[in-house]
Amino acid sequence: MHTGTHTPYLDGDRNWRDSASRYALLPLRVFLGVTFIYAGLDKLTDSAFMQDAGSGSIGDMMRAVRDSSAIPAMVDLSLENPVAFGYAIAFGELAVGIGTLVGLLARVAALGGALISLSLWLTVSWASDPYYYGNDLAYLMAWLPLVLAGAPMLSLDAALRSRRRQRTGGYR
Secondary structure (H helix, E strand, O other): OOOOOOOOOOOOOOOHHHHHHHOOOHHHHHHHHHHHHHHHHHHHHOOOOOOOOOOOOHHHHHHHHHHHOOOHHHHHHHHOOHHHHHHHHHHHHHHHHHHHHHOOOHHHHHHHHHHHHHHHHHHOOOOOOOHHHOHHHHHHHHHHHHHHHOOOOOOHHHHHHHHHHHHOOOOO
8 A cells, every 4th residue: 555645746856657647648658659560561561461362452452351351331331432442541651650659630630540540450350260369459449538539649630729728828
């Protein structure tokens, strides 16, 4: 049992716990940002992936998961133009990754990441058994703290917020 007292930092005095709390989401931001940038670039540079059909293609992958997905209509929609869908996912992952990594419109980027992860969970990894073998659900859960908190530290959002405060005299 911890019996020490915790001094609030109303006077500006911060201890290591306060600093750790302020930076707690930074490792998650870096991981998700880098991972989604990598995933987007990996799709864009894989010539086999951006095909209607063939080994490793987005088209064959979507046809393979169609009957086991939670929402087959979503898969049917993607199968209307699998290559365009593949590019949309890849560019979406890039935008989400970059926004998350640099902290620009971080909540919007995190929401985009959560929606991508949700759609992949409901389609591609839905049939994973047991459910926790599908990584898309874990990614969805990882995005939620960033949707709620944004990127309060070491981010372009924080820099822009600070600049607005300086211009308005600290009232905003």
